[in-house]
Amino acid sequence: MRKYGITLLIILCACLSACTNMFEDNRSTESAFDPYIASFKAYAKQYGHNFDNTPVVMHFANLTDGKAGQCYMHSNPIYIEIDRAYWNQLEGSSNKENLRQELIFHEMGHGLLDRYHLNDQLNRSDWKSMMFGDALPNNCQPTLNFRGMRKEYYIEELFTQTNQAPAWSTLPEPDFSQVTEYELAKLSPDFCPYPLLKNESIDAYLANNQVVITNKKDYEIAIPLTVTYPTQQDFYFEVTYQATANKNITPESGLIWGDNTTTNLHYFSIDQDKHAKVGEITCMYPFLDFYNGSINNQQNTVAVRKQGNFVYYYINGEFVYYNDTQDLRTGGNLVGISISGNTTLRITGTVIKGSQSVQNKQATARNPFALPNPLPAKAK
Ligand SMILES: [Zn+2]
Incomplete structure (x- = not known):
């Protein structure tokens, strides 16, 4: 009996020890x-x-x-x-x-x-x-x-x-009316800053003073403008357009500027669920995804202004957000637009202004390229 008790004690100790180790x-x-x-x-x-x-x-x-x-x-x-x-x-x-x-x-x-x-x-x-x-x-x-x-x-x-x-x-809308800037490009009957390409990715043409661009791919692409500008300098970039889905998707589109997808490419996009996204593509998730009730499924104007180390974002004339860029990768001479897969944009207005008049309208546009698939942000 006594021996049995000792065995039990040994088993109990072994168990306690194991439990302690686990803890x-x-x-x-x-x-x-x-x-x-x-x-x-x-x-x-x-x-x-x-x-x-x-x-x-x-x-x-x-x-x-x-x-x-x-x-x-x-x-x-x-x-x-x-x-x-x-x-x-x-x-x-x-x-x-x-x-x-x-x-x-x-x-x-x-x-x-x-x-x-x-x-x-x-x-x-x-x-x-x-x-x-x-x-x-x-x-x-x-x-x-x-x-x-x-x-x-x-x-x-x-x-x-x-x-x-x-x-x-709580920053009030800044007044940039005194800023000296040069018009670098403006969509007009005489000048189109978009590459009018017809290939396996896009179909772009001019019709009735509109640029009609269709992304034929299933994924989001970037279309660099034919106008280049050193984006480390100050600039204003505005595009007015209507986005239409060619499949059952929520079209998303907007402005991009920077260099490329591996160095830096900043974006400001809107979609027809009335959401806007601010981000830079080497940062895996948007900095912010927010709702703006003025986004509609007819025509919207999206605009960005870079001034010093800050970027100001506008939707349909409203100052909606601003961001600092000091800790972000910047530079590059690309300005362009992003279009979700199977989407057509009818662009009726485009204006680019810069603090320097250094654009080259004869520059050869880069080819459209795929944008990384945005991942849905994760909950915490
Ligand atoms: Zn939580």
Whole structure:
């Protein structure tokens, strides 16, 4: 009997030891996350919190339902899972550090700051907080302009829940009427800045003072204009057109400028679900996807103005957004348009103005090229 008791004791000890080991394992965090956790804790201190002795367990997982991360709130210790495929995919994004930091700060916001999702928006459609999530208003993509001049605000808001609107969200529409600029190109009966090509990708022709361009491919393409301009200089670029789908899709189209898809290509596009996207193609997701009620399925005017390190975005004459570009790749001499697959644009107006009169209207246009398939942003 006594011997039997000792055996039981040995089995019990072995089990406890195994359980302890398992617990120890669970307490460890993958080292890839360490710098972001340390950064969160350092910022926390700056804003009056101390999480030095608060353990966080963060593991890679294979998450479903389009999730990039999830936090088990009120678990002890706080347990967070990060989707491995998403994390690895970000390796290919030129702003991967910001995207990874945003994801981990969001999840730690749930776990350590006890914050829930908040879908308030600021003046010009930016999220009020990096804690946005779940069903977003107007089906906006879960993507945040967490970089440049906006970044410090989002970190402060995470820790303080401040209701003070940041200055960049309340900028009045700037007056550029005194800016010296030269008209580089204008669509007119005498001049067409679009390549009138007919090939396996596009079919473009002039008819009744309109440029009609059809993207015959199933995917989005870029069409560089025949006019080139050094886009590190200031410029204004405006196109008025109607987009029509040739298949059962939501046409999306807009303006592009920069160099190419591997160096830098900035975009501002609209679609007929009344969404607009601001982004740069080497950054894997748009900086922002927002709703604008003035977008219609007849004719729209989209415009961008680059002035110094800022870009201002307009839809149908309304100043809808602005962005800083200091941390982004810039330069290149391409200006053009983007068109979703199986879509026709009827362009009735195009104006390009620049701070220098250096365009070359005789420049040979580059061929249209495919734009990377935009990935749906992931939820947090
Ligand atoms: Zn969340």
